[in-house]
Amino acid sequence: MAQTEPPIGSGSTAGGEGTAGSEGAAPESSPEIDPITAGLESDTQALLSAHPVAEIRTEEDRFAFLEARYDAGLGAVHYPEGRGGRGLPREYQLVVDEILGAAGAPDNRPAHIIVNLGMAGPTILAAGTEEQQQRFMRQLWTGRDRWCQLFSEPGAGSDLAGLATRAVRDGDDWIISGQKVWTTLAHLADYAILLARTDPTVPKHQGITYFLLDMKSPGVTVRPMRQITGEAEFNEVFLDEVRVPDAMRLGAEGEGWRLANITLSNERSGSTKSPRREGGPIHTLIQEWRTAPPEDRDPSYRDSIARAWVRAEAVRLAGIAVQRQMAQGPPPAEASALKLASAETNKQIASLAMETAETGALIHPDGYAFHQPDFMSVETTGRSAGYSYLRTRANSIEGGTSEVLKNIIAERILRLPREPRTDTAVPFTEVPR
């Protein structure tokens, strides 16, 4: 289930920066400079004066700068005051990002802390106690702490509410046991957001509770999970009677499902970078084709390549339109369609690139050597045809399978009747598993 990148195919996430040179929309309300913009501009300049970019040399300097930025309320302006922001509309972030980008200031590397910014942060802000927010948000936003997500299980993927990891109350603690999968970057993570079942006697969606977990706790074991590319972006995480203080419970007992939906709805929002024409799998296809000697360019492929180009362009433009809407408010209906179309398009194009490579596709320069990337990216621009082909197989599974997305489109957008279900109204213990 959902543990990966935003589906738009761009690296930046909620609360992140990295927008220098992007085409994001400026706040529309201000033909002249409004007081809010003016305030952000002068405060950002003040931050830069107090912490000159030229003096930021080490990783520690970078974190110190980011902490100052957070404390000045310039981290993510839509975060609340005292939590790295100012409670402003999200689009004002561009004012800050443009100045910092132009000054060459370091950012919090949003592509490296996707779970922090896109999942854990928004959920802790929505449901965390004062103490929890105070303790976690600053380190979370700067990236000093790295977070991972422990939701999916071997028996609970698309049907996430069927999760079986148990949390049993023991005094002021909870004892948690179970197995999680598809955990991006668990091997590097300091903390996790975790769903566990606290009451199996009620229907499946009602017995789930949301926890924050210190990954260094005794009983937590992380093992890499090797994927078809040979590398391991993901892990399995085993929880063996892990003791978690009740102070690490997020929200009320039984409220986990509602909070999980906050986490997963934020996964898809916030990117402000506009994807470029001919990026992603189409890049590999087109470049190899253009650079091939003319006698190797069999004209029978031409129509399929042009068709692929048009599809890629349609998905790119639809992505920009959806991003623009998400900068203003909740994801539009088109976001689900876009994820579906984008996944299927990537797969088709990567497959075509393998075919047009002809016997070249027998060679796999990336190899299958095992390694664990230190950050997650579904970006395949510049990768070989073979790698793109294999990596894009996951596009229609990660972040919501194409089949689930079709149900979402059919039921929530087209308002078609739901599939009859037998698992939602009975105690979890009575659901066949």
Place this chain on the structure above:
Amino acid sequence: MSSAAHTTTTADSEFAAGLRSGVRGLGGIAAVRDNLDDPTEVRRAHRRMMDEMGLAGLLVTEELGGLDTSIRTAAALGRVAGEVPAADLLGPYVEAPVILGILHAGHPDDAVRELAARTLTTMADGGDTVTVSTDGLVFDAEASELVVVYQDESLHLVPTRALDLTELPAFDPTRTVHRIDPVSVLGAGELLAAGEIASEIAGAALVAGRVYLAAELEGTARAVLDATVEFLRSRIAFGRPLGSFQALKHQLAEMWSEVSLIGPLIEEAARALDDGEDADEAALCAAAALSFAADTAVAVCERGLQLHGGIGYTWESPVHIWLKRAAANRVRLGTPHTLRAELAALIDI
């Protein structure tokens, strides 16, 4: 429900809403269906309503009494026109003003500029309807007083009654198609331009026309999709609404997802034209938009017919009207395959 969420300006939406309520007031798709054996009256009523809205002046400059809107606006109208196949908008409201507008703005000959200005002024005033023929065929000729004919690298302005026209049985029953005898064009009207200028102008009209036509196809696809969703929601079989079966739901979701990709391609192509980007970029975007819109619309119509079951194969159901319009529009200004061949050359593949 599945209505479009396009980024349109208020003016675009106003024109589109005006056209939509105008067509509805004339009975909508039901009136078209009920009069399909002889749609002359319906077509005439549509034309009158559109002329009264001032659509002929949409792309005419204010100086000549027009509304001076954009290709974006024309695309917004195209979406509506595709929902209820009616009188042809492409020739009289898009191609003709584009061709005459370029002539008026830049033809070296004073007399031609003057003639173009006069004609545009009359059009904007709701007078003569002027349509365009670029391939020896003319649509809805009986509803036009004048035809701009492009043949043998020359542009002519000819009174319709002076042309030797042969009516052909039309695949799309909502429109008439006539073949023009090329000999009757010569000497019957005014020569507007010849040679390279003429073919460049015809090329510019083609690109604008393609963006408009893509929008019409998008409108048709959305109309069929809406009708199919509605049908599957209400039709009960095996004790359940058909729309609760996942095998059918997933098809509708795929159709909706595909249709939602058409709009952004059209917006980009309209933007390239309205912002005056270089001709190759505009041609590229237009070819991309129309090839995708045409493939998608025809596929959605075909699948929509299938999902309607037997009723979708009847004359009574409107599905075949949309299908015929989509299949006709698919080949009108280049087919998806020939458009992709043009596109391939433009992007060096």
